[in-house]
Amino acid sequence: MAVIDDARDLAVDVGDDRIQSRGARAWAAPLRVAGTIFRRTVAIAVLLVAWEVLPRAGVVDRVFLPPFSEVIDKWWEMLRDGDILAHTEASMKRTGSGFALAVVIALPLGLVIGWFPLAAEILSPLLELFRNTAPLALLPVFILILGLGESSKIGIVTYACVWPILLNTISGVRNVDPLLIKSARSMGLSSPRLFQKVILPAAVPTVFTGIRLAGAFAIVVLIAAELVGAKAGLGYLINYAQSNFAIQEMYAGIITISMIGVGINQLLLAVERRFSRWRATPGS
Amino acid sequence: MSTIKFDRVTKRFAVRADSRSRGTKAAFTALSEVDLTIRSGEFLVLVGPSGCGKSTLLDLVGGLSRPSSGQVLVDGVPVTGPGLDRGIVFQQYALLPWRTALGNIEFGLEAKRVPRSERRARAREYLDLVGLTGFERHYPHELSGGMKQRVAIARSLAYDPAVLLMDEPFAALDAQTREALQDELLRIWAKTRKTVLFITHSIEEAIYLGQRVAIMTSRPGRIKAIVDTPPVEELGGDPRSAPEFVRHRHLVWELLHDEVARAQEAERRGTEPREREATPQDPVPAVAGHDVAAGGSDFPEAGAGALSGGNVSFRKKVSSVGSHR
Known part of the structure; x- marks a missing residue:
């Protein structure tokens, strides 16, 4: 029955009545896949078509928004030049170090704060204060103290990434099902073993959500930092291109950033899923 | 006893x-x-x-x-x-959701510090006892309420409390x-x-x-x-x-x-x-x-x-x- 229903749906999609006939069954599966792909890409396709058509039609000024095809040509050219790669490398080094540093700092700190109520009580007002201060507001301070070089950029990325990881780790540790703790206690588990065997694994999914959020933050903050003062990096590329009126280069830089952002998020999502497979997925 | x-x-x-x-x-x-x-x-x-x-x-x-x-x-x-x-069986099962049925039974055995080689065999034995042979690799969210409680009972029995x-x-x-x-x-x-x-x-x-x-x-x-x-x-x-x-x-x-x-x-x-x-x-x-x-x-x-x-x-x-x- 489901097959027939699907075929009917598809018949509507394709606008062809014949598909309802017997042959539909053989078609159904590939058509369903095609349908899924269509639904997932149509919005982006529309955006790109609009980007291509509107400048050409003169609806928007093609000086400020060149058609997509021209931008992609430029991007390809810059990729072959090694321009894109050089700037991407500069940016990724900063993001990577800042992000890694944040994990190294925030993860153990979060575990400690989550585990010891006294630490939480003393530190939480401070955490509350810092987490509500936009990281970029502190960028001038970072530059002042760490200079215009790499350290201030890595520093600001680290700072921005610490909060989501820290707060999620704390909440992951604190919100473990009390019944699991009671049950483990009833088996006479000592505190360290309880932590290792119950608290830590139970907190993993929440911790990874924090890490994924941090990944997104890292890119955003870094680009902003590079806009302000840098001699390389994608943020610098965009800013430099814009001030030199190299509009196509500017858009090429923006596209690169988007793709890296999506790529990092997908990667972290995959990692998160890998570590949270035991979680019941409602409805699946 | x-x-x-x-x-x-x-x-x-x-x-x-x-x-x-x-x-x-x-x-x-x-x-x-x-x-x-x-x-x-x-x-x-x-x-x-x-x-x-x-x-x-x-x-x-x-x-x-x-x-x-x-x-x-x-x-x-x-x-x-x-x-x-003493083994406790709770109404809400208290199974570790990240462990399989077998892993949950082994949990009690780990608490008792039963050697690794022995744990698996004993966990299997108790899973059989509660009639869940074949569900070794299932996670709690893949089991019904009754099955979860069977696993919980098996877990408590496995470390052999009096x-x-x-x-x-x-x-x-x-x-x-x-x-x-x-x-x-x-x-x-x-x-x-x-x-x-x-x-x-x-x-x-x-x-x-x-x-x-x-x-x-x-x-x-x-x-x-x-x-x-x-x-x-x-x-x-x-x-x-x-x-x-x-x-x-x-x-x-x-x-x-x-x-x-x-x-x-x-x-x-x-x-x-x-x-x-x-x-x-x-x-x-x-x-x-x-x-x-x-x-x-x-x-x-x-x-x-x-x-x-x-x-x-x-x-x-x-x-x-x-x-x-």
Whole structure:
């Protein structure tokens, strides 16, 4: 029955009545896949078509928004030049170090704060204060103290990434099902073993959500930092291109950033899923 | 096989006297001078009105809290903390969701420091015992409620405690699953001959499972009466409708009736904190940073009472179960 229903749906999609006939069954599966792909890409396709058509039609000024095809040509050219790669490398080094540093700092700190109520009580007002201060507001301070070089950029990325990881780790540790703790206690588990065997694994999914959020933050903050003062990096590329009126280069830089952002998020999502497979997925 | 002895056990909790006057603490007595002996290898079922301290009693045997006065003795030795000589089965299963069925059973064995090589084989053996062969690699979210409880029972049995403590283990299950698991439990008990202390809200379940049924008073809880029940095998093909069974059920119902009425009256007046769960946790089992909440002892009987026709559900309403923080 489901097959027939699907075929009917598809018949509507394709606008062809014949598909309802017997042959539909053989078609159904590939058509369903095609349908899924269509639904997932149509919005982006529309955006790109609009980007291509509107400048050409003169609806928007093609000086400020060149058609997509021209931008992609430029991007390809810059990729072959090694321009894109050089700037991407500069940016990724900063993001990577800042992000890694944040994990190294925030993860153990979060575990400690989550585990010891006294630490939480003393530190939480401070955490509350810092987490509500936009990281970029502190960028001038970072530059002042760490200079215009790499350290201030890595520093600001680290700072921005610490909060989501820290707060999620704390909440992951604190919100473990009390019944699991009671049950483990009833088996006479000592505190360290309880932590290792119950608290830590139970907190993993929440911790990874924090890490994924941090990944997104890292890119955003870094680009902003590079806009302000840098001699390389994608943020610098965009800013430099814009001030030199190299509009196509500017858009090429923006596209690169988007793709890296999506790529990092997908990667972290995959990692998160890998570590949270035991979680019941409602409805699946 | 072990005896459990409650020797004039009293348990008080400190609670805030009332919501307006913060800071003033009042003691509220959950259990008062409980005397009860559970014989070695016996299956004793404890029934009592909501909030009478049944679960408190069980926590005391489990070593998860300590009596305010009196002693709980297991094999003559006072209980001072949790230990693997006693296994607890909770109503809400308490399975580790990131571990497979087999992994969950192994968890108790890890706690007992059984060598790795032995753990797997023993976990498998107990999974077979509860009839879940073939589900080794399933995660808890892939199992039904009844299967989860089987895994939880297997976990508790695997580390071979002398005493099995069961806190309304079947209350969250549907009527059919519940009856199947009751039979399963009797079979396992006959095979392993553990001393079982079983808490339930269902009189029928109490008569069916227990060799003796202890009835508690409304709070502060005491043992009101102990009823010997007829062995299931002597009751014929449909034990639940055998005259002996019905007579015992009625007897227990009568013993409970007044207590339930009184408990409800006290609840309505609302003069005192109602539930044990509403009280701050006593410090003994508290893990740093965590309130060890009582294991959901008051769960609305998920239609089980209503479904199994003859089941006398004496808990008419589930009102404002204490706050789980």
